[in-house]
Amino acid sequence: MVLEAIRDLHDICKKKQYNKIQIHNAGILPLLFKLLKDKDRDIRYAALELLRELAKDDDDSKIMISEVVDMSAVIKMMSSGHQPIRHAALLLLLELSRSEILQEKIGSVPGGILVLIRIKYNQSDDAFSSEKADEILKNLESSPENIKKMAENGLFEPLLKHLTEGSEEMQTEMAEYLGEIALGHDSETYVAERASPPLIKMVLSGNPLTRTAAFKALAKIASFHPNATILAKSGIVQRMVEEMFARRIHGEPINSKTEAAAILANIFEAGLDLENLQVNSHGHILASDYVLYSIIEMIKHSTPDELNINLIRILLCLAKSPKSMSTIVSMVKESEASYILVELLNNPHEELGIAATKLLIGLIPYMGHTIVERLCKTAGQPENLILVINETTRITHRQAVSSTFLAKLPHQSLTLNLALLGKNTVPTVLQQINQIQGTGIRTSRGACSSQNTFCLVDAKAVERLLACLGHENFEVVEAALSAVCTLLDDKVDVEKSVGMLCEVNAIQHVLNADRLLPATLVNAFHHGDTDTRQMAEKILRHLNKIPNSPTSHTSHCTM
Structure with missing residues (x-):
């Protein structure tokens, strides 16, 4: 009976635009949203189709639907195991994404863009879904914030396209994003090849904001040593040497000589023939x-x-x-x-x-x-x-x-x-030598029992070591991690260690230390084998990067 009523309403909508207005005025939208959670998947499918029909060719209707229907619910349904529902959810979101007003709202749904990218890459399993996800993402590109989210979630093409072809304002914004986001090792080289030429041109700009953004982005790219050859071939060495020795623009928010020298140092430390x-x-x-x-x-x-x-x-x-x-x-x-x-x-x-x-x-x-x-x-x-x-x-x-x-x-x-x-x-040196010889390292293999108080704790060094995990120099981070790991050695009281590390929020510090963790997880989610994807998905859900799986009637087994 409910299913027939939805289908009748769908037929009525197709006849006249005025009929859609009447359905809106009748307060049908909240009911349709509730029906998206119905046990019967045919009803859920019909509700999605009716919502799409209501949204067609009418921005006001699209906005009304977005205010009543939870976007995250539609995005969850895009991952349904029932193909008709999956396709209907994608088609509804595609229709809504045609409204410029809603594009940023759609992109702001936690994990929404990540799921769309995942579907886009999954062409072999479902070509129709892949095509529609790609169309949605193209619509969402009109928002710079969405472009940034796409890059953060492994889709760099929109950012690189706007960096190359966009207006000066858009290029500046894209360069700023590139300087902020963490690039996974799998994408570093690709981004360097595509982004270096436009960024070098931006350095020559007379706009201080554009130059600043370009320098920051180039510094990020140059910090990954395998990019050194690509950057050298792009002519960056000549440009940066010119910045250091000759070019001078007063009143800039950055010291261009310092930035240029940092970029060159990063490139040269990669081991090029200089x-x-x-x-x-x-x-x-x-x-x-x-x-x-x-x-x-x-x-x-x-x-x-x-x-x-x-x-x-x-x-x-x-x-x-x-x-x-x-x-x-x-x-x-x-x-x-x-x-x-x-x-x-x-x-x-x-x-x-x-x-x-x-x-x-x-x-x-x-x-x-x-x-x-x-x-x-x-x-x-x-x-x-x-x-x-x-x-x-x-x-x-x-x-x-x-x-x-x-x-x-x-x-x-x-x-x-x-x-x-x-x-x-001399006495100071001798005193230091004696101190080193007489000190036992109780946390690892020094002169102490595993039940003693840890020397790192006695020295109040644990929190300092954890603070070092945020250091820019990876060698400092590695050394700090090694020191912290001595608290988990087989020869110490591990339970006591774990308790103490939890008290100082060590887990969060360690997670933050790997700035590439989100990018690594996203890459595994998109391109890993089945087991790897599932593990990455679980971690991303835990980090609130993907919407949680539906708890009622939207799981793969019932869809």
Whole structure:
């Protein structure tokens, strides 16, 4: 009886547009929404078809339907095991997506775009559903926010298309998104190939906002080392060198020299052959005196710490070549750069201090006595290096690098030895050695029983280690994770460890550490085998990235 009534209403709607208005006025929509949950799948199918007929060729009707019918319910039905219902749900959503007013609302349903992409990729199982999902996604592209969600869920084509073909405003917005979202390793190279040319053109723009967005996106792409060759072929090295040495736009929200140097450092650290890489139209190569001199001059005169860090990173890459190292040594020796580099050892910016120390370590075999001379003439040195090593109970990256630097300096240098003795540093060093030898590591394999209080807990280091999981340097993250894992070693009280880690919200910290986790799960959901897809789907549901499965009459077995 209900089914016949719905079909009669459907026939009435087809006859006149006015009849649709009458049905709306009669308050039928709330009833149709309730019928979407009916036990009878034929009734559910008929209700979907009637809703689609009501929505046809009338934006006002589409809006009324969207206000009464829960969009997430329609999206759940797109995954129905009953093909007619699945198709009807897709056709209804396709009709609603033709309204520009509703496109962002549809895209905002949690997991909606992810499910549509999954159906689009599933062409072999259901070509009709794949085609309709693709049409819906194309309609949703008119909203920049939807384009971002598509990229986050593994569909980059809309973002890349608008980045290449869109207006300047749209290109800027797409570049901003590209700089924000996490790219899975499977998509990094594809995005780099497609996005690099338009982004490099945007860097040449006179619009500060456009340039800023392009720099951020290029920095993200360059941070993935396998992209280095693609970026080099796209001409980015020449553009970034020009930004560093020549181009200057006042009043920008970013320091373009710093951004350009960071991008180059990321590319060079990937291990490219740098010696013969051309950097400008005048024929200069990267290892030329012109480039090396310009970089060293910038270090001498630069004030931003971030710029100096990236310039030193570039020099460290170039120093791997004997020819370039010879030029660097000559220039540092003969200029004030040696004093500047030694003075940077005192810099409070940890990353800058570490970078300068690493470069000096590389220079020691060629000019060790010169470095000693500069070091002993610098205020607070060399005793500050000993103090840095001794200042905390946990060994930091800066301490390790400082120790290496001291150990590499010429042992027979009378100047250095007298300076160390004169500052009474020897007792401090001996005390530190004794402390290291006498300390047991109770969390792993040190001198303690598994029932004792953990030394990491005693030192109140656990929360600090968890905070390190958000560090930009993956080596720091890896080291912090390794330290935390000692609390779960077979030789400790694991139950006590787990309880303590839960108290400090360790699980969330660990999940956040893997910025690629969402992208990895999405890729598995789209392209994995059956078991992998099911596992990815469960995790995505737990993370509220996909709508939960319907609890009544919409499961595959009843549809």
